[in-house]
Amino acid sequence: MSGIVLFQLYWLYYNFSNAQKSFHITAVRALEKSIDQYQSQQVELPTSLNYRSPSLTVFMRTKPSVQAFDLDTPKRKKVFKAEFNTVAIDKQHEPYVRALIARLMIQQMHKPLDLKTLTGVYKKELAKDGIVMPVILALRKKPLSISPDEVASVIAFYKSPVVVTAKLNSSGWMLRHNLLPAIVSFALILLSAGSLWYMGVIIRRQLKLDRLKNDFISNITHELRTPLTILRSTNEAIARFNVATDPEKLARYTGINADIINKLDGHVERIMDISMIDRDLNTKETQAVDLNTLLENLFRHFQAIENNQITLNFRGPKQLVNTDPYKLETILSNLLDNALKYAGPEASIFLEAVIGHRSWQLIVSDTGVGISAEDLPYIFDRFFRVNNGDLHDVKGYGLGLSQVKSMVEALNGNIKANSKIGRGTTFIITFPL
Numbered sequence: 001m002s003g004i005v006l007f008q009l010y011w012l013y014y015n016f017s018n019a020q021k022s023f024h025i026t027a028v029r030a031l032e033k034s035i036d037q038y039q040s041q042q043v044e045l046p047t048s049l050n051y052r053s054p055s056l057t058v059f060m061r062t063k064p065s066v067q068a069f070d071l072d073t074p075k076r077k078k079v080f081k082a083e084f085n086t087v088a089i090d091k092q093h094e095p096y097v098r099a100l101i102a103r104l105m106i107q108q109m110h111k112p113l114d115l116k117t118l119t120g121v122y123k124k125e126l127a128k129d130g131i132v133m134p135v136i137l138a139l140r141k142k143p144l145s146i147s148p149d150e151v152a153s154v155i156a157f158y159k160s161p162v163v164v165t166a167k168l169n170s171s172g173w174m175l176r177h178n179l180l181p182a183i184v185s186f187a188l189i190l191l192s193a194g195s196l197w198y199m200g201v202i203i204r205r206q207l208k209l210d211r212l213k214n215d216f217i218s219n220i221t222h223e224l225r226t227p228l229t230i231l232r233s234t235n236e237a238i239a240r241f242n243v244a245t246d247p248e249k250l251a252r253y254t255g256i257n258a259d260i261i262n263k264l265d266g267h268v269e270r271i272m273d274i275s276m277i278d279r280d281l282n283t284k285e286t287q288a289v290d291l292n293t294l295l296e297n298l299f300r301h302f303q304a305i306e307n308n309q310i311t312l313n314f315r316g317p318k319q320l321v322n323t324d325p326y327k328l329e330t331i332l333s334n335l336l337d338n339a340l341k342y343a344g345p346e347a348s349i350f351l352e353a354v355i356g357h358r359s360w361q362l363i364v365s366d367t368g369v370g371i372s373a374e375d376l377p378y379i380f381d382r383f384f385r386v387n388n389g390d391l392h393d394v395k396g397y398g399l400g401l402s403q404v405k406s407m408v409e410a411l412n413g414n415i416k417a418n419s420k421i422g423r424g425t426t427f428i429i430t431f432p433l
């Protein structure tokens with residue numbers, strides 16, 4: 001991911017600096033061209049340059065000779081030979097010749113530069129290359145050297161050359177012209193980083209499922225092996241001793257076996273439940289239920305098996321709620337069962353119902369060992385069990401809470417769990433009224 005991000009950033013930077021370089025080159029070339037143009041507008045060029053086949057006639061001084069003309073120069077009379085030579089200028093070289101002659105002439109004449117006109121010419125020249133922006137031109141006498149990031153050109157006026165510098169606000173223009181690639185590349189960065197992140201999430205989820213599956217298998221093997229060992233030994237006992245003569249022993253052994261077989265049957269049923277629950281979810285038989293009575297019945301049932309660890313509490317008006325009583329009982333039994341199993345013998349357990357205006361809630365809480373913040377998000381996952389080292393201390397397959405959640409959702413409700421290690425756990429189920 002870092003590789004992709006770094007490469008994209010490098011690519012963006014590379015593109016940006018390249019664009020900056022080419023902008024600079026274009027701006028300098030346009031300045032030189034406009035100076036040439038400006039200068040050719042300022043002087044009158046030889047008319048022969050405008051002929052259909054342009055030419056220049058060069059006046060050449062050569063060595064003095066007998067047939068020489070007599071020509072006066074301002075200081076002294078000197079005799080030399082003169083020749084006139086007409087040079088044809090081909091189309092290809094014409095602009096250069098014009099520019100050169102204009103430049104030389106203007107330098108000789110020392111005609112001052114009109115920056116305003118030059119700015120106009122420069123702007124037009126830039127526009128030809130698609131650059132439209134405010135331009136400020138200035139003249140500088142010293143230093144004559146031009147730094148690499150400067151847009152400037154030297155005009156070699158005879159004896160007092162000057163530098164024409166141009167100030168262009170390129171950053172805004174550059175940003176506008178590079179914005180689209182930057183946005184696309186940024187979107188690509190987000191897309192690839194997002195995909196990789198999502199892949200990571202899926203892989204982690206798969207790894208977790210794998211671990212849960214292994215835990216489940218080791219759990220179930222353990223649960224099945226213990227009764228099988230007992231069955232084997234009672235069976236061996238029946239075979240080895242002459243139990244037929246001892247009907248009391250026989251009755252005891254067959255009693256044990258029947259118990260074990262029942263237990264095994266229970267295990268198989270619980271495993272069957274996993275698939276049953278999903279099928280059952282769609283068949284919901286709702287009816288008007290008196291919550292108070294339902295909770296009291298449940299409370300009494302639990303009190304019969306446990307000594308007074310559970311406290312029942314009911315708030316809100318006496319009101320019937322529309323729900324599936326069997327599902328509700330299963331949900332609450334599961335939660336109370338868990339509280340009894342995991343909270344510890346010292347803990348108090350509370351079963352509470354609250355009826356509000358728009359919703360009603362069932363709250364099962366305990367003051368037991370609690371669940372760590374690390375495990376809490378997963379307790380409703382199928383096969384998840386808190387790994388506390390002594391995994392098989394309390395029996396279970398990690399299915400209870402996932403079933404509870406499915407059933408609550410089948411009744412259009414939601415379930416939340418709050419817990420703190422050492423403080424206890426609270427399950428809050430909310431149903432719409």
Ligand code: ADP
Binds near residue numbers: 369379401
């Ligand atoms: P099982 O009871 O079969 O292991 P559950 O889905 O019912 O599966 O519970 C998942 C895990 O949540 C349990 O292994 C247990 O560690 C933890 N747990 C559930 N209820 C409580 C509770 N009231 N207090 C502490 N831990 C709990």
